[in-house]
Amino acid sequence: DAGVTQSPTHLIKTRGQHVTLRCSPISGHKSVSWYQQVLGQGPQFIFQYYEKEERGRGNFPDRFSARQFPNYSSELNVNALLLGDSALYLCASSQREVRGFLSYGYTFGSGTRLTVV
Amino acid sequence: AQSVTQPDIHITVSEGASLELRCNYSYGATPYLFWYVQSPGQGLQLLLKYFSGDTLVQGIKGFEAEFKRSQSSFNLRKPSVHWSDAAEYFCAVGYGGSQGNLIFGKGTKLSVKP
DSSP states (O other): OOOOEEEOSEEEEOTTOOEEEEEEOOTTOOEEEEEEEOTTSOOEEEEEEETTEEEEEOSOOTTEEEEEOTTSOEEEEEOSOOGGGOEEEEEEEEOOBTTBHHHHOOEEOOOEEEEEO | OOOEEOOOSEEEEETTSOEEEOOEEOOOSSOEEEEEEEOTTOOOEEEEEESSSOSEEEOGGGOEEEEEGGGTEEEEEESSOOGGGOEEEEEEEEOOSSOOOOEEOOOEEEEEEO
16 A cells, blocks of 8 residues: 655745645545654644644644545645755554544654755 | 654664663653654654554664653663664654644754764
8 A cells, every 4th residue: 555645746836935845644534733843853833634624733834735636635825935944754544533633643744855045 | 832852863873782761751741753754855653653562662664762751751762773774763643632732843864874
C-alpha cells in the first residue's frame, strides 16, 4: 500500500512568492495534518483537516492556508514567502477512531523541502 | 502552554551499548505519547505510542518506552544499539479531544560509534 505521498520533494522560491504543497493520505484515511519543521527543531503543527473541514489550526500567520479535497488529498498554501518559511513541510494522515485521532496515530510523509531565497 | 522537553540534544553511544533517551511533558490529563525517528532528509517514522494500559510499551526495531505519570516522563530505551539506529529521535504528546495535533520536542540526535 502506498504511504503518505507529498509533492514536490524539493522547491526553491523567491521572497514574496506564493507556494502550493500537496499531500495524498494513505488510502482510507480521512484526516490530513500539516507540520513545519525548521532545521534543528521538532515539527510544529500548522493545520488539521478531517472530512474536508478544518479541525485545528496552529500558531501560524494568515499567510498560511490549506484545504482538503473530496478525495481527502490536501494542499498547503503559503503567500508572501519570507526567508523564515524555509523548512521541511510534513504531511501526516490518520483515521478517526472512537477515542479520536491520537489513539490511531499519525503516519508522516517524507516531506517537501522548501527553500526561500 | 503544553510542551515536551528532550533534555539531550546529542547523544553518542557505542554499538552494542544500551540506550535511553529522555522525554518529559508538561502536565495534562490523558496524554497520548509517541516516539518518532527521523533519518536525514526523511520524514518521521513511528516507533511506538502509548495512551492507556501497560505502562511499558514495545515498539518496532527493538525499542521500548516506559510511561511514568508521577515523573511526567516517557523515556525511550533499547538494550543494544545498532549502527543503523543513528538518526534523530522525537518525542511527541497529544491531549485528545476532537483536535488531534501533536506537540513535539526538539529532538535528540543519536550517533553510534563502531
